[in-house]
Amino acid sequence: MTERTGGEAVVAALRALGVTRVFGIVSVHNIPIFDAILRDGTIEPIAVRHEQAAVHAADGYARASGRLGVAIASTGPGTTNAMTGLFEAAAASSPVLLITGQVDTIWYGKGKGFLHEAESQLPMLRTVCRRAESVRRTEAIARTIIEVARDILDGRPQPGAVEIPIDLQYRRGAVVVPPFDRPAPQRPDPEPLERALALLRETRRRVLWAGGGSIDASAPLRQLAERLGAPVFTTVNGRGVISEDHPLAMGPLTAHPAMQAVFEGADLLVAVGTRFQGGATRNWSLPLSMPIVHIDADPSVIGRNYPAAAAVVADARVALEALLERLDAPANDAAFTAAAVAARDAARSQIREDIGPDHAAIMDAIRELLPRDAVIVRDATIPAYLWGNRLLPILEPRTSIYPASAAIGPGLPLAIGAAAAGRRAAVIQGDGGLMLSVGELATLAQYRLPVILCVFNDHGYGVLRSIQARTFEGRTIGVDLATPDFAALARAMGIRGERVGSAVAFRDAFAAAVAEGAPALIEIDADALTPMRSFPQPPRPRG
Structure with missing residues (x-):
């Protein structure tokens, strides 16, 4: 005392x-x-x-x-x-x-x-x-x-x-300062674990589904996938639990139409650390009629959106390790897994075609030039929706951050926190969202944190602009914004700032920022890029 x-x-x-x-x-x-x-x-x-x-x-x-x-x-x-x-x-x-x-x-x-x-x-x-x-x-x-x-x-x-x-x-x-011991991870009860093992023994077309609650269970999840030969889907928050260059990694494509046949053909789903939220399930219209082994540390989420045949309340890593210790199940049907991988490849090709050559080239540059362990933060913005959250490869656990509440604006401060943890970070950010936290450029400058802020400037709220125009006969309101010269603003703060209008220029600017290892802002003129198909933008006032 x-x-x-x-x-x-x-x-x-x-x-x-x-x-x-x-x-x-x-x-x-x-x-x-x-x-x-x-x-x-x-x-x-x-x-x-x-x-x-x-x-x-x-x-x-x-x-x-x-x-x-x-x-x-x-x-x-x-x-x-x-x-x-x-x-x-x-x-x-x-x-x-x-x-x-x-x-x-x-x-x-x-x-x-x-x-x-x-x-x-x-x-x-x-x-x-x-x-x-x-x-x-x-x-x-x-x-x-x-x-x-x-x-x-x-x-x-x-x-x-x-x-x-x-x-x-x-x-x-x-x-008095009491000692602190981090709570011990919860171990699974024997009965649901045995039920899960029985289901694994009885089936040959299994699929794994990994959410954010599995992020620290990367090694046992990968081992389970490899022993079964089973494809692994992730949610957006679960990205990185298995490297997306792994042959069994399906990525966060559960809601893509090409994947429905995979789920319809599966005879078992092993879900780890997930709530089956609306975005991942097309608001629960995704048919998951197969038996589900649901592993989660929070008992309240098991069975909330889809019924569980085996409810395993436990820490994800501990539960998967316990399964692996006693696993005696046969490998997946090779034809089923091959069909799932083919569907994944088709979906990735379609997304790449939809985003067009410029956005694809920018995405490729980010992944190629960043270290594998750099954190990629996406704010709620069109490039994040269309390729940042679906196609840009995430290669290690805890290197993917996206606002789980789908809020606009947290991207920059989330990246500041990631960089303060000793990680390099890049942010995919829209101009409208950045204005909600633009003052944090001063924080970035003051602490010289290694964050590269990629601002896709379409002078407003592009997602809402597109939705309004499609819903209300072309009418829009409140979505066209006066935006500053972000590159000049960054330079005024003492940060490297550059404005680009092409994928080639972006690659050069991004490479220079990575090499420098200091805070940087790259403003991308979104109007100068080949438009993406999924969010067509209506004409808007100029000036």
Whole structure:
């Protein structure tokens, strides 16, 4: 037991959790925490320009590293700004801890109108967090932080939050920092595991389906696929669990029409770490009538969208290793697997043809020039929808990040977090989405993080422009935007900035940025590229 200030108690708890970086904005309601971080010297604070970006960056850090991501914000407006980031972390099953302030305990709950007073902050946080707690004594700060962190790391990860009144951050108290042991992965019960093994023995046309919950089970998943000779589909969040240059990797193409025959012909589906969300199943119209072995750490998702013949509640890696230890099933029917691979190749060829030669060449340049272990972040934008999420190869676990909530704008701060985890990163970004987090260019410049931001500029919200025009007889509203010269803006921030109008020029600019290893922005004139078929763009005002 050591006497510490509340701010020092926060730092002691973060050190016990193994935290080495935090993201946030300094405020009068958290400065004792930041001062303690400064004096301690073992945790690097990364000062972002908006609290939403702080949580997105902590999320990107968690997804790229597999470790706890931490954001620090102020009470009231700072925490309301952080809510979208927590919403995204919840959708992505990402372990993100928000530490925020609160007014002094003598004013809390009295509704007197104190500075940044937020009477309902805790219930608000609980709408998007697995667990949110308010500390009432300085002595309880470290224990509360560690308890919440342990909870959100257990099973399927989720975000959490701790609010600490400002007087408790300044106050000194006898603080005990309990030891932290990451929760042990859950082991499967014998009965459902035996049922899964029996189904594997009885079938010859199996398909594997890997979601985001399988991302740390890469080795046993690949071994299971190879022993069975079974094709492996992934969701967008599960990309990288098997390298997409592996002969059995089908990629995130479950919803592609060419794949329906594969699922109709399968006699068993082994699903790992997935909720069977709408995008991957064409809003649950994909016919999955075969028996399903469903493995997930969260029992509430098993059977939620498709019934499970064997419900294996367990950590993905532990469950797959247990299956492999006792697996005595025959190999897949070779003709079935060959047909699945042929369908995959046909789908990839069709997508490549649909996106046209310029976008295909840009995609090829990104994959060829980036290291295998670089993180590829896609914001919600047309190039991401049409090729970034479906065709651009992802080669290693934890190198693919996409907003699970389909929000526009998180791309840059997610990449900042990934780069802060020690990874190089590239972002596929639209101009409309970038404007929601454009201030984080200053963060990128300040910390010289190795992020290459590829901005496809079509002067507005291209997806919505196309949908409106097709739905409302060519009419559009609110989708055409005045956008800055992004390359010049980057240069003004002290970042390499270049504007290109062709795939050849993009390749040269991207190669130079990769070689430099520093932050860079490449603005691509989307109007100068060969149009992609799936999102035809109507004429729009010029000037």
